[in-house]
Amino acid sequence: MIRKITIPIIERRTIAKNTIEIVLDASLENFTFLAGQYVKISIPKMLYPDPAGNYRMFSIASSPNEKSKMEIVFRDSQSGFKKTLTELPFGSSVIIQGPYGLFTLPKNPKASIVFIAGGVGIAPCLSMIRFAIEEKLGHEITLLYANNDLKSAAYLDELKEIEQNNSRFFIKCHLGLIDENCVRQSVADINQPIWYAVGPPKMVRTTRDILEQLGVSKNKIRFENF
Ligand SMILES: Cc1cc2nc3c(=O)[nH]c(=O)nc-3n(C[C@H](O)[C@H](O)[C@H](O)COP(=O)(O)OP(=O)(O)OC[C@H]3O[C@@H](n4cnc5c(N)ncnc54)[C@H](O)[C@@H]3O)c2cc1C
Incomplete structure (x- = not known):
């Protein structure tokens, strides 16, 4: 409501x-x-x-x-x-x-997820990560977290702690612009997870283009433009 x-x-x-x-x-x-x-x-x-x-x-x-x-x-x-x-x-x-908004967790707890967050685009991802861990929802979650430098990466200590305590959560920090390499290397099988891209509109557009060029089906890509 x-x-x-x-x-x-x-x-x-x-x-x-x-x-x-x-x-x-x-x-x-x-x-x-x-x-x-x-x-x-x-x-x-x-x-x-x-x-x-x-x-x-x-x-x-x-x-x-x-x-x-x-x-x-x-x-x-x-x-x-x-x-x-x-x-x-x-x-x-x-x-x-x-x-x-509909930028929310998938209903199927077996679905694996990759969040690609640019800068403060971490906000909705963090809410979902915190909730999924608290509720033990079971998703395997990978966070590809892009910032200009590590000092700009908000909540990094908390995210690293979550990673240490949860075998199904992985964080990969990326410095600079999202590119095909870092997307491809974020998970073993790019066709398996549901992809979430959030942050500045340019970053989100680039990420969607990369995912589509890599053959990820459009219905597996969710995005939010800041
Ligand atoms: C669904 C959704 C979720 C969002 N979630 C978030 C979120 O969690 N966090 C977040 O940060 N944003 C979020 N945003 C984006 C947010 O709503 C703002 O649109 C965005 O942060 C830009 O803010 P801003 O307009 O204050 O401009 P900024 O980009 O912060 O600042 C640039 C603007 O400031 C003004 N300006 C710059 N310099 C000066 C100056 N010297 N004097 C006077 N004016 C100046 C100019 O008008 C310029 O346009 C979200 C957007 C959407 C649609």
């Missing part, structure tokens, strides 16, 4: 190079969503003007099992919206509308 709720910012952290995580207090709302979905966030009182308006879409990085708080992540930027989100005092309210 799509809802509109007003909730406060309770935490803000720099979690990687130029990368900010905002934590919203959802404890009073019982806001339900599927891992991988996104919300529209509006700021009632902007601190800076923004020609693109007072709202943006954000994937939820936290697990749906985390009922008390909602985490979102973005790269630091000079847009009026993000500058406002970065500076609003704790306790300031934002309006959340959603959840939206």
